[in-house]
């Protein structure tokens with residue numbers, strides 16, 4: 012082979028430097044393992060910095076009635092009982108310790124009057140539960156973990172004279188392939204292969220235990236709050252090594268994210284804009300929500316604009332405006348208007364608060380919205396309407412893991428954070444992600460380290476696999492005349508946004524599978540111009556196949572699940588179906604890259620956990636046989 | 640939509656130049672949108688860092704018309720309608736390619752800054768702090784590590800040679816944050832900042848504060864308070880007297896154990912020997928200046944004094960000032 016490949020040996024390699032990855036690495040290092048952290052962007056920039064609201068943990072600082080059982084109940088309800096109950100249980104039990112531990116690393120949360128960590132209210136949580144730092148909780152979390160890693164490095168420097176003796180960060184390094192050793196009959200993880208973004212040079216990490224913590228998949232969608240990193244790399248790496256994904260049909264969309272101007276595309280507009288009087292209009296200027304009130308809601312919602320407008324001041328004698336219908340109804344309505352050609356050029360509708368309230372009250376009620384749009388986009392929401400549409404925000408689905416150890420089906424491969432699946436069921440509660448990262452990041456690190464400790468022989472990377480990985484990585488550069496990766500990316504986003512978006516229909520989903528297959532053909536011929544040094548075109552060309560593979564899983568699972576639940580809405584099957592609650596859809600990939608989908612029963616909750624719920628509530632989710 | 644002219648620096652460590660581009664610009668766009676369009680339509684390999692596109696991650700730092708800024712927070716509407724916009728990489732850090740620079744310097748300095756020292760006997764979950772007490776440190780924890788302040792500070796901008804000794808404003812606020820942390824167990828953050836981080840090099844020009852996208856009052860709220868106490872201890876006139884041969888930069892950098900004359904009386908000694916003042920704190924001898932590798936200058940041309948360095952420390956002048964000694968000199972007046 013002509014390529015010169017840099018080689019490193021570690022006990023545990025963590026792919027991803029967000030909350031989950033950093034927490035896993037800390038745990039592996041504390042267990043005495045030589046640990047590497049790998050990240051596509053610089054250290055401390057992972058997506059976790061964007062989280063605003065807070066981290067949910069039942070510490071009971073603000074309301075002492077809160078405890079893990081209440082938190083567990085809320086999480087299961089939020090996920091519509093499709094959650095892996097054991098993960099939800101562990102999460103609720105361990106989250107407070109994980110948060111308190113951050114204080115010993117130097118975190119400074121906002122405080123209550125008696126000096127404890129303050130907790131705020133959030134949708135779906137019964138008590139104030141989110142530990143927070145203003146609206147930058149994610150930044151605090153990642154910085155704290157980053158600084159903890161530095162402090163561990165300082166300890167190592169003292170002991171061994173080298174900061175990087177036992178824990179090292181490889182920033183701006185992308186993993187493109189996981190390599191296996193199956194010489195003793197079971198497939199075991201042997202290493203991770205990738206490139207340095209800076210130089211384009213290749214690197215191989217030989218390690219018997221690997222933790223995936225690569226985050227989500229949002230970049231497959233046109234309108235998303237996610238960054239360029241979210242190309243579903245971890246999901247795809249897991250599939251290609253023989254691990255499985257579950258719940259991929261469940262994506263969290265926010266009905267009103269900005270679609271225009273581009274500088275704020277994907278940024279969320281809080282629901283309270285509608286609660287405070289904001290109305291939705293199509294490009295004809297029509298307040299269209301009155302046409303979309305489903306029969307079951309007829310009694311509670313106003314029929315005329317006059318009545319709706321009276322509700323804001325006199326809610327007792329008037330019915331609610333239809334803009335306040337549940338999220339998925341609003342999203343469905345916006346979606347239908349746009350598809351009927353009555354949307355704006357950017358593919359959204361107008362959310363108008365400017366003509367509804369005096370500027371001064373908008374400023375008073377929505378100060379942060381006002382400032383965000385003023386500063387980022389020079390849009391004055393007191394003067395002009397906003398352009399909004401459904402925005403892709405979070406993927407509930409992910410790598411199937413053992414709830415206690417975070418181990419995947421491949422020996423030595425672990426997954427934690429947004430890339431893993433099961434914990435949130437069909438829908439995630441706000442604030443449950445940051446705590447999920449800490450709880451399961453720690454567990455993944457702990458069990459990956461334990462697995463490494465028990466091995467008697469280090470698995471070895473096969474030269475043929477390594478050569479194949481090099482070839483795949485270099486291929487786009489050798490097809491300089493190939494198709495433009497940016498164009499392909501744009502088309503993929505178009506397909507996913509239009510056909511596998513927030514509201515799904517059988518016909519469109521079938522069409523999407525055809526379109527994705529065509530794209531797969533084209534992606535295999537993608538080209539990149541320029542050299543290997545920091546070449547974003549090349550990087551995107553390599554990410555495309557991951558996005559595509561993961562998108563196929565989502566489309567297939569969405570077509571299969573004939574019901575609506577949480578983050579999956581089928582227009583042709585608008586109701587939740589207790590039979591489907593018993594089913595997880597599990598995706599795997601054949602060596603040729605074909606996605607295969609099977610049904611698998613959802614684990615049955617232990618009786619003492621079931622007893623935490625009222626029978627009448629369970630009846631909404633479960634079949635009669637289950638309740639008997 | 641209008642077509643606007645951009646000059647973008649293209650090249651790598653070997654050199655480069657400004658390249659002209661005409662790019663479509665839509666209403667309401669920021670500079671980063673334009674760079675993305677340039678990548679998608681004309682230059683797929685144009686290198687640029689970004690992540691959040693919402694001013695939260697601090698990745699997209701660059702110089703726009705010479706001003707250090709976040710590209711995702713710089714609206715196109717802030718420029719003159721028909722002026723061209725010049726985009727260059729951060730100047731203080733070595734270029735990797737196009738708009739991407741090697742910011743390792745900052746991570747090296749971060750690693751050298753002593754971490755939070757948890758209080759010994761407080762269990763996790765038992766930390767109690769009042770909001771007013773954490774407010775000050777929280778301001779500094781807003782930092783998104785965009786390194787614009789580091790890039791702007793004249794101490795290292797165009798002065799590669801100062802980089803070893805100077806950590807820069809980002810890490811002064813880190814030291815200040817820990818200094819003001821109600822439960823941090825270390826008490827030498829200020830001294831450390833002065834001695835090891837090169838706080839003394841800062842002459843409070845406030846340029847760092849000006850460019851900070853998080854509007855952290857770096858100079859007023861961190862640097863000045865950090866300097867103040869250190870300065871208090873230092874400007875004892877007697878101390879200055881004893882150390883007049885120190886060079887300016889040494890004076891500014893050194894901070895620990897500054898000598899002060901104590902009120903305590905000398906202890907009488909038996910057999911009529913001169914009494915000794917055991918309470919006097921000794922000024923630690925100052926070592927000679929060493930280079931990056933810890934070596935002394937090789938020849939006299941580079942050294943700041945003639946001849947070999949003194950084994951007693953270069954700041955010790957002979958004959959030694961009797962008032963500075965740890966025994967009771969008969970001529971000593973008090």
Ligand SMILES: Cc1cc2nc3c(=O)[nH]c(=O)nc-3n(C[C@H](O)[C@H](O)[C@H](O)COP(=O)(O)OP(=O)(O)OC[C@H]3O[C@@H](n4cnc5c(N)ncnc54)[C@H](O)[C@@H]3O)c2cc1C
Pocket residue numbers: 026027028029030031032049050051052057058059060061062063064065066067149184185186187205224225226227236237240244245404405427428429430441442443444445446448
């Ligand atoms: C706008 C916004 C607001 C949010 N607010 C909240 C909130 O208030 N509360 C809450 O709980 N959650 C919130 N979330 C969700 C939460 O932030 C994320 O789910 C969570 O941060 C994901 O963390 P992670 O550790 O799994 O991955 P990330 O933090 O996304 O990190 C992924 C890491 O993997 C690396 N990586 C990816 N692919 C590769 C590869 N191929 N090779 C090497 N490295 C790779 C990346 O570089 C990165 O370091 C929010 C999300 C968004 C977008």
Ligand code: SF4
Pocket residue numbers: 791792793794807808840841842843844845846847848858862
């Ligand atoms: S105030 Fe000090 S740290 Fe800030 S730019 Fe000026 S010299 Fe540098």
Ligand code: SF4
Pocket residue numbers: 697781782783784785786787788789808809812847850851852853854855857
């Ligand atoms: S202090 Fe301000 S300018 Fe400096 S790195 Fe932090 S956010 Fe950027």
Ligand code: FES
Pocket residue numbers: 688689690691692693694695696697698699700709710711712
């Ligand atoms: S892209 Fe994150 S600050 Fe600009």
